[in-house]
Amino acid sequence: xxxxxxxxxxxxxxxxxxxxxxxxxxxxxxxxxxxxxxxxxxxxxxxxxxxxxxxxxxxxxxxxxxxxxxxxxxxxxxxxxxxxxxxxxxxxxxxxxxxxxxxxxxxxxxxxxxxxxxxxxxxxxxxxxxxxxxxxxxxxxxxxxxxxxxxxxxxxxxxxxxxxxxxxxxxxxxxxxxxxxxxxxxxxxxxxxxxxxxxxxxxxxxxxxxxxxxxxxxxxxxxxxxxxxxxxxxxxxxxxxxxxxxxxxxxxxxxxxxxxxxxxxxxxxxxxxxxxxxxxxxxxxxxxxxxxxxxxxxxxxxxxxxxxxxxxx
Numbered sequence: 001x002x003x004x005x006x007x008x009x010x011x012x013x014x015x016x017x018x019x020x021x022x023x024x025x026x027x028x029x030x031x032x033x034x035x036x037x038x039x040x041x042x043x044x045x046x047x048x049x050x051x052x053x054x055x056x057x058x059x060x061x062x063x064x065x066x067x068x069x070x071x072x073x074x075x076x077x078x079x080x081x082x083x084x085x086x087x088x089x090x091x092x093x094x095x096x097x098x099x100x101x102x103x104x105x106x107x108x109x110x111x112x113x114x115x116x117x118x119x120x121x122x123x124x125x126x127x128x129x130x131x132x133x134x135x136x137x138x139x140x141x142x143x144x145x146x147x148x149x150x151x152x153x154x155x156x157x158x159x160x161x162x163x164x165x166x167x168x169x170x171x172x173x174x175x176x177x178x179x180x181x182x183x184x185x186x187x188x189x190x191x192x193x194x195x196x197x198x199x200x201x202x203x204x205x206x207x208x209x210x211x212x213x214x215x216x217x218x219x220x221x222x223x224x225x226x227x228x229x230x231x232x233x234x235x236x237x238x239x240x241x242x243x244x245x246x247x248x249x250x251x252x253x254x255x256x257x258x259x260x261x262x263x264x265x266x267x268x269x270x271x272x273x274x275x276x277x278x279x280x281x282x283x284x285x286x287x288x289x290x291x292x293x294x295x296x297x298x299x300x301x302x303x304x305x306x307x308x309x310x311x312x313x
Contacts, residue, residue: 004079004148006056008065009093010049011085011108011128013042034123041109041127048108049084051137055144056082068092075101080147084108086128087175091280094159094174094303102154102304104147105133106140132218134306147306154304155312158237160216161300162277164286165293169277171284172300175219178278179268179294180211180244187247188212189271196264205255210244212268214260214296219280229257234311237262237298265297 049065056063064078068089075081075096081103083089090105097103107130119125130136135143146152160173181188188211194202215224217232220240225231229242239260243249246256260266275288288294 003060003062005062005077006064007075007078007081008049008053008056008063009068009071009081009083009085009089010065011045011083011089012067012069013046031122033119037119037123037125045085045108045128048106048137052082052084052106052140055141059144059148071096074098080104082106083133086130087132088129088281088283090132090305091174091283095171095280095284097303099156099301099304102306104135104143104306105130106135106137107133108137110136131221132305132307134308143306152306155235155307156302157218157234157305157307158216158298159300159303160214160239161297162279162286163295164277164288166295169279169286171279172303173216173219173279174303175222175280176213176215176224177280177296178211178213178223178276179270179288180275180278181272182274182276184210186272188275190268190275191271192266192268194258194260194264194266196261201264202255203252205252207243207249207252208247212241212243214239214241214266216298234307239266239296239298241266260296260298262298265295265299268294268296270294 078101081093081097081101083093083103084106086107090103093103107128109128110130111127116125160177162169162173162177187208189208190212191204191206193200193204213224213227216239217234217236220229220232224240224242227242227244229240232238232240241258241260243256249256270288270292273290277286277288277294
């Protein structure tokens with residue numbers, strides 16, 4: 001029997017700072033409740049990693065463990081990428097995966113509602129977000145067995161293809177992108193139009209705003225929803241865009257929020273001296289110059305993800 005080979009991509013432990021490290025102050029928190037909470041988060045995450053590794057050893061699966069910050073090359077020659085952390089770790093993994101290697105996310109430190117309620121007057125006790133993670137330590141072995149026994153199949157989730165001056169960027173967006181000035185306090189100036197088969201199917205929309213956010217269906221429940229967008233079916237192929245805080249949109253008001261269909265693309269001309277494209281938060285950043293042309297579509301290779309069942313119902 002051929003042994004399966006997994007890559008374990010791990011959220012690092014140092015994202016939960018201790019009060020002191022090697023005798024040096026690493027945070028200004030003095031509330032003992034906050035410090036205890038951070039220490040507990042680190043321990044829970046560490047224990048989740050150990051738990052998953054032990055389960056995999058028990059099932060005779062060959063594993064290579066890598067911190068997410070150490071991943072720098074495309075991932076090939078593994079049967080599955082297992083991310084242990086939260087959505088951020090899964091997003092990081094997605095930037096190094098094509099449409100052949102599936103990924104399973106384990107939320108190592110889920111938020112505990114009773115804890116959030118208990119400490120709501122002291123601090124924010126929310127923990128790791130795992131919207132795209134199908135497993136926690138509570139159901140990891142069950143989810144894994146379903147995968148190993150072919151009772152569970154990965155979903156094909158669309159990603160965003162981004163080109164800069166007609167050159168495709170190597171990073172596909174799983175959640176969203178933000179096109180904006182380098183400083184959040186500076187007005188972003190740009191124009192855009194929607195095209196279909198190379199021909200315009202919308203007017204040229206000139207914008208002065210806080211930037212432009214475009215999301216995939218997977219990212220539509222995150223910043224897009226907070227900005228006034230709407231949640232999309234997870235397996236949709238559409239993209240959704242919203243102009244952030246538009247200044248005097250006038251006759252273009254109806255184009256400040258909309259959909260880009262699978263057979264369409266959005267073409268953006270950047271009209272500031274500098275700017276940036278932020279992909280999936282700050283996971284990947286590309287710089288813009290005056291006159292640059294950015295094109296967005298859902299033509300990127302899909303990502304195979306084992307999703308939580310409730311997202312598919």
